[in-house]
Amino acid sequence: MRLVILGGVAAGTKAASRARRLDSELEITVYQEEPEPSISECGLPYLLSGVVGDREDLIARTPEKFADKAIEVLVRHRVEGLDVTRKKLSVRDLRTDEAFGDTYDRLIVATGARADLPPLPGAQLEGVFKLRFLTDTDEIGRYIEERSPRRATIVGGGYIGLEVAENLCRLGMEVSLIEGEDRVALAYGPEVSENVEAELEANGVGVYTGEKVAEFTGEGHIGSVRFGGKELETDLVIVGVGISPNVELAAEAGVEIGATGAIRVDRHMKTSIPDVWAAGDCVQTTNLVSGRLAWVPLGDTANQMGRVAGTNAATGEETLEFPGILGTGIFKVFDLGVGKTGLSEKEAEEAGFEVVSAGLWAYDRAVYYPGAQKGFLKLIADGATGRLLGAEAAGSGADKLTDVCAAALWGRLSYPDLVNIDLAYAPPYGPALSPVIQAATILSGKFDRARKGIRASE
Amino acid sequence: MRLVILGGVAAGTKAASRARRLDSELEITVYQEEPEPSISECGLPYLLSGVVGDREDLIARTPEKFADKAIEVLVRHRVEGLDVTRKKLSVRDLRTDEAFGDTYDRLIVATGARADLPPLPGAQLEGVFKLRFLTDTDEIGRYIEERSPRRATIVGGGYIGLEVAENLCRLGMEVSLIEGEDRVALAYGPEVSENVEAELEANGVGVYTGEKVAEFTGEGHIGSVRFGGKELETDLVIVGVGISPNVELAAEAGVEIGATGAIRVDRHMKTSIPDVWAAGDCVQTTNLVSGRLAWVPLGDTANQMGRVAGTNAATGEETLEFPGILGTGIFKVFDLGVGKTGLSEKEAEEAGFEVVSAGLWAYDRAVYYPGAQKGFLKLIADGATGRLLGAEAAGSGADKLTDVCAAALWGRLSYPDLVNIDLAYAPPYGPALSPVIQAATILSGKFDRARKGIRASE
Numbered sequence: 001m002r003l004v005i006l007g008g009v010a011a012g013t014k015a016a017s018r019a020r021r022l023d024s025e026l027e028i029t030v031y032q033e034e035p036e037p038s039i040s041e042c043g044l045p046y047l048l049s050g051v052v053g054d055r056e057d058l059i060a061r062t063p064e065k066f067a068d069k070a071i072e073v074l075v076r077h078r079v080e081g082l083d084v085t086r087k088k089l090s091v092r093d094l095r096t097d098e099a100f101g102d103t104y105d106r107l108i109v110a111t112g113a114r115a116d117l118p119p120l121p122g123a124q125l126e127g128v129f130k131l132r133f134l135t136d137t138d139e140i141g142r143y144i145e146e147r148s149p150r151r152a153t154i155v156g157g158g159y160i161g162l163e164v165a166e167n168l169c170r171l172g173m174e175v176s177l178i179e180g181e182d183r184v185a186l187a188y189g190p191e192v193s194e195n196v197e198a199e200l201e202a203n204g205v206g207v208y209t210g211e212k213v214a215e216f217t218g219e220g221h222i223g224s225v226r227f228g229g230k231e232l233e234t235d236l237v238i239v240g241v242g243i244s245p246n247v248e249l250a251a252e253a254g255v256e257i258g259a260t261g262a263i264r265v266d267r268h269m270k271t272s273i274p275d276v277w278a279a280g281d282c283v284q285t286t287n288l289v290s291g292r293l294a295w296v297p298l299g300d301t302a303n304q305m306g307r308v309a310g311t312n313a314a315t316g317e318e319t320l321e322f323p324g325i326l327g328t329g330i331f332k333v334f335d336l337g338v339g340k341t342g343l344s345e346k347e348a349e350e351a352g353f354e355v356v357s358a359g360l361w362a363y364d365r366a367v368y369y370p371g372a373q374k375g376f377l378k379l380i381a382d383g384a385t386g387r388l389l390g391a392e393a394a395g396s397g398a399d400k401l402t403d404v405c406a407a408a409l410w411g412r413l414s415y416p417d418l419v420n421i422d423l424a425y426a427p428p429y430g431p432a433l434s435p436v437i438q439a440a441t442i443l444s445g446k447f448d449r450a451r452k453g454i455r456a457s458e
Numbered sequence: 459m460r461l462v463i464l465g466g467v468a469a470g471t472k473a474a475s476r477a478r479r480l481d482s483e484l485e486i487t488v489y490q491e492e493p494e495p496s497i498s499e500c501g502l503p504y505l506l507s508g509v510v511g512d513r514e515d516l517i518a519r520t521p522e523k524f525a526d527k528a529i530e531v532l533v534r535h536r537v538e539g540l541d542v543t544r545k546k547l548s549v550r551d552l553r554t555d556e557a558f559g560d561t562y563d564r565l566i567v568a569t570g571a572r573a574d575l576p577p578l579p580g581a582q583l584e585g586v587f588k589l590r591f592l593t594d595t596d597e598i599g600r601y602i603e604e605r606s607p608r609r610a611t612i613v614g615g616g617y618i619g620l621e622v623a624e625n626l627c628r629l630g631m632e633v634s635l636i637e638g639e640d641r642v643a644l645a646y647g648p649e650v651s652e653n654v655e656a657e658l659e660a661n662g663v664g665v666y667t668g669e670k671v672a673e674f675t676g677e678g679h680i681g682s683v684r685f686g687g688k689e690l691e692t693d694l695v696i697v698g699v700g701i702s703p704n705v706e707l708a709a710e711a712g713v714e715i716g717a718t719g720a721i722r723v724d725r726h727m728k729t730s731i732p733d734v735w736a737a738g739d740c741v742q743t744t745n746l747v748s749g750r751l752a753w754v755p756l757g758d759t760a761n762q763m764g765r766v767a768g769t770n771a772a773t774g775e776e777t778l779e780f781p782g783i784l785g786t787g788i789f790k791v792f793d794l795g796v797g798k799t800g801l802s803e804k805e806a807e808e809a810g811f812e813v814v815s816a817g818l819w820a821y822d823r824a825v826y827y828p829g830a831q832k833g834f835l836k837l838i839a840d841g842a843t844g845r846l847l848g849a850e851a852a853g854s855g856a857d858k859l860t861d862v863c864a865a866a867l868w869g870r871l872s873y874p875d876l877v878n879i880d881l882a883y884a885p886p887y888g889p890a891l892s893p894v895i896q897a898a899t900i901l902s903g904k905f906d907r908a909r910k911g912i913r914a915s916e
Contacts, residue, residue: 042884299883301880323878330882367515370510399887400862421865424861
């Protein structure tokens, strides 16, 4: 029995390892276009600045390590054709440019996603980069070494743009960030965006919101960015405006693509084609809060999906399920941590909920305990039923508060449930009543009496 | 309508504030024996060492502040008699030793708990202290100032003993800790106890487990502690061997006491007597994991109970409920954070569950991200149903992991649910798969195939 996996980053390598664990007889081959498999892509912004010192640190496992487990990982190999009827692949070895054929009994598509580069004049100039793969970091690193850019411009105020802004500042560059919408960190509510912008500005980043880049100009290499009548001189541009799932190969083979543009899979990570599973950044899933289809490509989810796809592909049965996601995410920008789980207020409204929310700034330990710092938490709930729909956190303790709320969402708790939740208290670790409890109590105070149907802990 | 509250620490003052908020007409009087109300008792060990600089920092609100909200707080007043038939109290003003009578329409008993001093020879010697009230800290502080003790002995290896050990070390004392059982931190499993003992020893604390104190000796003041044939010279002893609920007044008045020895209340914090509610360290509740009665006196729970009792006493209705607890707790000893929620393995076995568990040490951020440190997490579950029963965490991130597991318990999740839980990942905040997910995955690997009834995410 031969299992072939297309793509060797998070989902693909997790699936391979899991399949091997369950079945020592299985033949397993992973094809990977990039030169290294098993890359921690989330670490790339930190490699850029040297916060992560060694590029090898981001390679969780080399092809040799996979070979020790009898998993063949073929890097610099592009799968160019897929015939799901005959279970055949056409593959090109990018090092030699030779093409060859392969076959599979079971297939996992884990082709990931790619960064988008908008079709703007000058986007092909030297010095205009995306940041998605380790090879991108290599190229940016070489460019920085050769040209010693002093001024850098980030296009896009999402996770990648914000993380890159911090890391280019660490290199001593004068950094500007341009965001087309009227605020950065759009997945969050306006309070969080304001705090992120303040953090950027406090660290010397020039923030331009509501500005769409018109053109990159320069002679040979990048010299300036034009937007809204302005011209910003710059020696380096990194574009982080979005990513797209790599679905073309699968789509051409007849694998059904979902409404989000990513591959449609069921809860067992099975595609529409027999013996073909898919996992990671190339598939869509369900947001368990809204019940809607969602494409939220993230490394942790890719790992979890890879485990399910690898297990089911190895057993050939519906052994494991991947239920869906909450849309949980977190990033750090300078000293500010920012996390969310579930739906933002805007997303909740779009999903048809009658949204109520309560936000507060609270200390991360007893107010009298040394080092107490404030963090922000907002709970978002359905006013009709009390059900928790989402949470956003920023500042000290954002990671803890986000994860606690994610667990509450996973258990489908309501805000009245959270008023009496038994969380851990000691002076070094929080206020006597967690911000989660405080925010839930505010919601209860606001809405309980108006809506007699909801009572604490019922 | 007159509401009288017996006790003015966490539950009593919370109940008073909450009642005032709901009913501006209510007459509210709080009787409090200690000289200050609204004390953050959990902060006392840190006041001892000066980590908390000012004793006023631990007084959340003075009687004057309460008076601003038309809440009368009478400190240094002991309620000596309670007649629940006639709704009368007899009160003694401890400053003048004058006795007087009072009446109530509604009563909240929030008399708290007291530290136990074992009936050992020499326990009354000067220099042998308990640590429960702000006045205890005052006395210990005066003794330290007068006698400059060099050697201190802690009796009891629970939360208080461990926190006090750290704080006496900060004062430069040579500290020993004696625990009667064979390990410290008995509420936890042996892995945690080992780590706590190692942390104590690494910081110079002499740890004596399995040793019962026989006698305190000294001339006038404490000079040594005798146990198991040993004699330890010491200039100061702090005993933290347990606490007892203050229920005598209520019990004598006919209020029903529960099997745990604390006051029995229903989910509305009502006692067995009409118009008498109770809250805080003097009441028992239900452990929601085991379904058993529990007496776990902690400040955060006292606040939550106080809110419910204050609300229901103000409205005279069953407006709010307090559902019970998980037994969540956390403490810090030197640089080690230690938390738990739900049942320990021992408690789970005693409650009749077929216990399975998985423990692991995992990094608190991506392994390549600077500052990555390991923390311990153990998940405890019911092998028959997969239901999560408890968790213990130690080391970096213990507070986050404990609270995430507490939220999972609050939502009655099973370990297979946790395999795919969508927690927040970015390199500065955790490994790609949270230790919670890793431990749940280990449990799934161990037990899923053995028990076909359980599947991930079902």
